[in-house]
Amino acid sequence: MDTLRFITCGSVDDGKSTLIGRLLYETKLIFEDQLEALMADSKKFGTQGERMDFALLVDGLQAEREQGITIDVAYRFFATEKRRFIVADTPGHEQSTRNMATGASTADAAVLLIDARKGVLTQTKRHSRITAMFGVRHIVLAVNKMDLVDWSQARFDEIAADYRRFAADLNFASISAIPISALEGQNILDSATAAMPWYRGQSLLQWLETVPNAESDVTQPFVMPVQWVNRPNLDFRGFAGRIGSGKIRPGDSVRISPSGVVSRAKEIAAWDGPLAEAVAGDSITLVLADEVDASRGDVIAAAERPVEVADQFEAEILWMSEQPMLPGRAYAAQIHSKSANLTITDIKHRLDINSGARLAAKTLGLNEIATVNISFDRPVPFAPFKDNQRLGAFILIVKLTNETVCAGVIHFALRRAVNVHWQVLEVTKSARAALMRQQPRCLWFTGLSGSGKSTIANLLDKRLHADGRLTYILDGDNVRHGLNRDLGFTEADRVENIRRIGEVAKLMVDAGLIVIVSFISPFRAERDLARGLFAAGEFVEIFVDTPLEECERRDVKGLYAKARRGELKNFTGIDSAYEAPEKPELHLRTLEAQPEVCVERIVEWLEN
Amino acid sequence: MRHQGSFAHLESEAIEIFREVAATAARPVMLYSIGKDSSVMLRLAQKAFYPGPLPFPLMHINTGWKFREMIAFRDRIVAEIGLQLISHTNPRGAAEGIGPFTHGSAYHTDVMKTEALKQAIDQYGFDVAFGGARRDEEKSRAKERIFSFRAPGHRWEPKAQRPELWNLYNTRINAGESIRVFPLSNWTEADIWGYIQQEEIPIVPLYFAAERPVVKRYGQWIMVDDQRMPLEPGEAPELRMVRFRTLGCYPLTAAVESSATTLEEIVAETLGATTSERQGRVIDHDGAGSMERKKQEGYF
Numbered sequence: 001m002d003t004l005r006f007i008t009c010g011s012v013d014d015g016k017s018t019l020i021g022r023l024l025y026e027t028k029l030i031f032e033d034q035l036e037a038l039m040a041d042s043k044k045f046g047t048q049g050e051r052m053d054f055a056l057l058v059d060g061l062q063a064e065r066e067q068g069i070t071i072d073v074a075y076r077f078f079a080t081e082k083r084r085f086i087v088a089d090t091p092g093h094e095q096s097t098r099n100m101a102t103g104a105s106t107a108d109a110a111v112l113l114i115d116a117r118k119g120v121l122t123q124t125k126r127h128s129r130i131t132a133m134f135g136v137r138h139i140v141l142a143v144n145k146m147d148l149v150d151w152s153q154a155r156f157d158e159i160a161a162d163y164r165r166f167a168a169d170l171n172f173a174s175i176s177a178i179p180i181s182a183l184e185g186q187n188i189l190d191s192a193t194a195a196m197p198w199y200r201g202q203s204l205l206q207w208l209e210t211v212p213n214a215e216s217d218v219t220q221p222f223v224m225p226v227q228w229v230n231r232p233n234l235d236f237r238g239f240a241g242r243i244g245s246g247k248i249r250p251g252d253s254v255r256i257s258p259s260g261v262v263s264r265a266k267e268i269a270a271w272d273g274p275l276a277e278a279v280a281g282d283s284i285t286l287v288l289a290d291e292v293d294a295s296r297g298d299v300i301a302a303a304e305r306p307v308e309v310a311d312q313f314e315a316e317i318l319w320m321s322e323q324p325m326l327p328g329r330a331y332a333a334q335i336h337s338k339s340a341n342l343t344i345t346d347i348k349h350r351l352d353i354n355s356g357a358r359l360a361a362k363t364l365g366l367n368e369i370a371t372v373n374i375s376f377d378r379p380v381p382f383a384p385f386k387d388n389q390r391l392g393a394f395i396l397i398v399k400l401t402n403e404t405v406c407a408g409v410i411h412f413a414l415r416r417a418v419n420v421h422w423q424v425l426e427v428t429k430s431a432r433a434a435l436m437r438q439q440p441r442c443l444w445f446t447g448l449s450g451s452g453k454s455t456i457a458n459l460l461d462k463r464l465h466a467d468g469r470l471t472y473i474l475d476g477d478n479v480r481h482g483l484n485r486d487l488g489f490t491e492a493d494r495v496e497n498i499r500r501i502g503e504v505a506k507l508m509v510d511a512g513l514i515v516i517v518s519f520i521s522p523f524r525a526e527r528d529l530a531r532g533l534f535a536a537g538e539f540v541e542i543f544v545d546t547p548l549e550e551c552e553r554r555d556v557k558g559l560y561a562k563a564r565r566g567e568l569k570n571f572t573g574i575d576s577a578y579e580a581p582e583k584p585e586l587h588l589r590t591l592e593a594q595p596e597v598c599v600e601r602i603v604e605w606l607e608n
Numbered sequence: 609m610r611h612q613g614s615f616a617h618l619e620s621e622a623i624e625i626f627r628e629v630a631a632t633a634a635r636p637v638m639l640y641s642i643g644k645d646s647s648v649m650l651r652l653a654q655k656a657f658y659p660g661p662l663p664f665p666l667m668h669i670n671t672g673w674k675f676r677e678m679i680a681f682r683d684r685i686v687a688e689i690g691l692q693l694i695s696h697t698n699p700r701g702a703a704e705g706i707g708p709f710t711h712g713s714a715y716h717t718d719v720m721k722t723e724a725l726k727q728a729i730d731q732y733g734f735d736v737a738f739g740g741a742r743r744d745e746e747k748s749r750a751k752e753r754i755f756s757f758r759a760p761g762h763r764w765e766p767k768a769q770r771p772e773l774w775n776l777y778n779t780r781i782n783a784g785e786s787i788r789v790f791p792l793s794n795w796t797e798a799d800i801w802g803y804i805q806q807e808e809i810p811i812v813p814l815y816f817a818a819e820r821p822v823v824k825r826y827g828q829w830i831m832v833d834d835q836r837m838p839l840e841p842g843e844a845p846e847l848r849m850v851r852f853r854t855l856g857c858y859p860l861t862a863a864v865e866s867s868a869t870t871l872e873e874i875v876a877e878t879l880g881a882t883t884s885e886r887q888g889r890v891i892d893h894d895g896a897g898s899m900e901r902k903k904q905e906g907y908f
Contacts, residue, residue: 232660
């Protein structure tokens with residue numbers, strides 16, 4: 001017997017939890033002790049007077065029961081003669097959209113509740129868009145509370161037509177509509193109802209029993225991301241992973257992406273004996289015929305249908321954090337088994353949930369959906385989400401807090417990386433470095449305003465110059481007069497500021513110079529991004545560590561006083577965070593060492 | 609629960625979860641409670657890492673009040689498979705002689721299970737702990753993620769769970785934080801029994817009906833497993849055909865009257881059950897929301 005995973009969604013108070021409670025009750029899934037508890041709870045928290053409040057069966061958290069709302073997705077299980085079901089009851093409140101998305105991402109089908117009195121609401125549309133975006137193919141409109149509109153066919157037809165007009169471009173494989181009353185149990189189990197003789201379609205349960213589930217298509221080519229390499233001893237090396245699509249048999253030819261290496265499946269190792277065949281959805285351990293190299297994040301695919309590799313894509317994303325999305329910032333990304341850094345390079349447009357209009361945007365806020373261009377810091381095996389969900393979905397994580405802030409689906413690869421080839425220059429960095437008899441480097445000073453970065457940088461510059469080194473200082477204030485004059489001090493602008501400086505410093509290092517960068521650069525993510533531009537050993541992070549009180553006491557430029565008076569916004573240390581480096585190459589504590597001593601330490605470090 | 613599903617999907621999902629932890633965690637551990645869910649979890653872990661051994665130890669939080677048959681079974685399985693087992697008992701609780709009869713079920717559970725678990729995780733520096741909890745067991749569990757993030761101090765914050773999309777698990781944590789991982793999240797009680805039957809997984813004999821010495825307390829059958837159980841005046845253990853749907857500390861785990869002595873009979877009984885398995889758990893009845901509160905404090 002197969003399993004259907006579905007969600008119930010829709011606006012708050014449309015009766016999702018009540019519907020699930022009713023489904024569990026009608027399919028005899030409520031045990032006696034649970035029913036007793038429900039009776040007791042109904043009297044205490046219930047919103048249905050003397051009647052049983054089925055919503056209390058699913059709203060499991062204390063806060064939910066007290067407030068009478070659903071905050072997080074709850075999973076419930078039931079079965080009929082024909083099918084097993086896992087239902088995710090998702091919250092209707094806009095603030096809980098990310099929890100709704102959590103439920104939608106693993107669902108085959110969606111039951112969208114609509115209050116017959118209210119019709120299609122903004123939240124109905126939001127949930128429809130997220131449901132469609134996250135790959136749910138079949139949706140049924142459960143037009144609920146029909147008892148409150150006198151079982152009116154006209155009202156039902158009107159809502160169904162409204163919705164179909166709205167959802168026409170959402171690419172659902174099917175849209176159905178059923179008039180129900182979850183409270184009274186109409187059209188839930190059986191479709192024959194005295195109240196609505198005009199309705200001749202399926203009951204909700206009949207629909208759930210027959211809607212196609214997303215059983216992975218075994219006719220697609222074989223694809224399996226390598227999740228873990230199983231190497232218990234020198235004689236065994238198996239590639240463990242879950243098959244994303246297709247099937248595999250011993251003897252089949254495979255190709256590994258991104259390396260392109262070809263081999264053959266030798267054995268599908270398993271605890272109860274080797275398998276003759278494995279199909280989409282199976283977790284397997286694959287042994288290849290050759291000693292080939294593959295690691296977590298690589299993808300093994302049918303040799304004749306290798307998986308594409310690219311680093312820049314157009315994608316659709318749902319932003320799930322109170323912290324705004326910043327284009328240019330490096331986020332940690334997870335796409336199938338692959339971990340990489342990712343930046344959003346461009347917001348093409350933000351989607352107006354209600355109208356579907358495409359709006360311009362510079363950043364994204366909580367629960368906003370946008371079409372964006374993204375760039376990984378390395379090539380990634382992928383497939384468009386619509387072709388293969390396992391290879392086309394990704395999440396973004398903020399590196400400092402490890403918060404999951406974004407879910408995205410890949411539309412297609414941008415061919416830019418392929419078309420704009422790097423111009424290979426005949427005179428190389430090492431040739432220039434040899435001519436100048438120096439090791440090109442980027443010395444990146446970070447620290448609070450007034451910490452002494454510029455003082456130490458200037459002294460160092462003089463000292464290196466005296467030693468016959470070719471140097472150049474990129475100073476934060478100076479650069480803001482020219483290259484970055486269009487940037488302000490918002491978080492987004494500060495990210496872009498650092499990105500440009502990093503790129504300029506990189507060109508200068510390429511030219512053979514020792515570049516001294518003196519920037520507050522308060523965010524770890526951007527410093528890491530800058531570091532990523534350079535070859536190993538080229539980037540030297542120097543943390544000029546002066547306590548805030550001392551910087552404020554010095555206040556050479558009078559900026560702290562201004563910030564304290566509220567005349568200067570987003571000032572690092574006052575109303576904007578400084579994220580201290582975790583492992584700088586050099587950590588200079590200025591309270592313990594004069595600038596000259598600091599310079600000596602740097603020179604010493606460089607010589608070693 | 610009228611039907612058993614096919615287990616291929618559930619099995620593959622659980623194996624994927626095990627491997628994801630093996631690939632990303634620094635120091636994982638599997639909580640092993642000796643019960644049927646732990647037995648299923650152990651078999652799935654063996655499958656996930658075959659032909660290699662489990663890349664993590666098992667840990668049993670021993671309250672000192674488990675059924676004697678459970679400990680005997682544990683030691684047999686560990687020896688047969690060749691597992692690395694850590695058995696941890698809260699030294700403070702042991703020193704103070706804390707037990708359910710003298711200190712009450714809530715305090716006993718708090719000290720000997722919740723506190724002991726947190727203690728052990730901190731002591732060994734585990735960053736990820738597998739647990740056998742299922743979403744169909746209890747309402748607050750139904751809300752929990754598969755990768756359930758714990759703030760410093762092991763706190764679960766049900767109102768601020770990380771979103772969990774597709775099968776893309778966020779396994780990143782900072783120092784002091786940890787993750788509880790539940791490979792059996794999407795299994796039901798019927799699935800567990802069906803899988804035990806299909807795979808012929810060994811389980812503690814207490815799950816099968818046999819004549820056992822029991823007394824009736826608060827309308828439930830409690831087995832007299834050793835002499836530490838104080839009998840009321842005039843109370844005498846009687847032999848009855850009983851079995852257990854869940855296992856834990858013997859004074860806190862009620863038996864049900866049953867004649868099911870084979871797996872087939874247990875499955876048939878489970879599918880026809882009219883009460884939930886947790887009915888036999890004394891701690892769940894401490895009040896609505898009690899499980900959520902315990903979980904917030906670090907209980908599994």
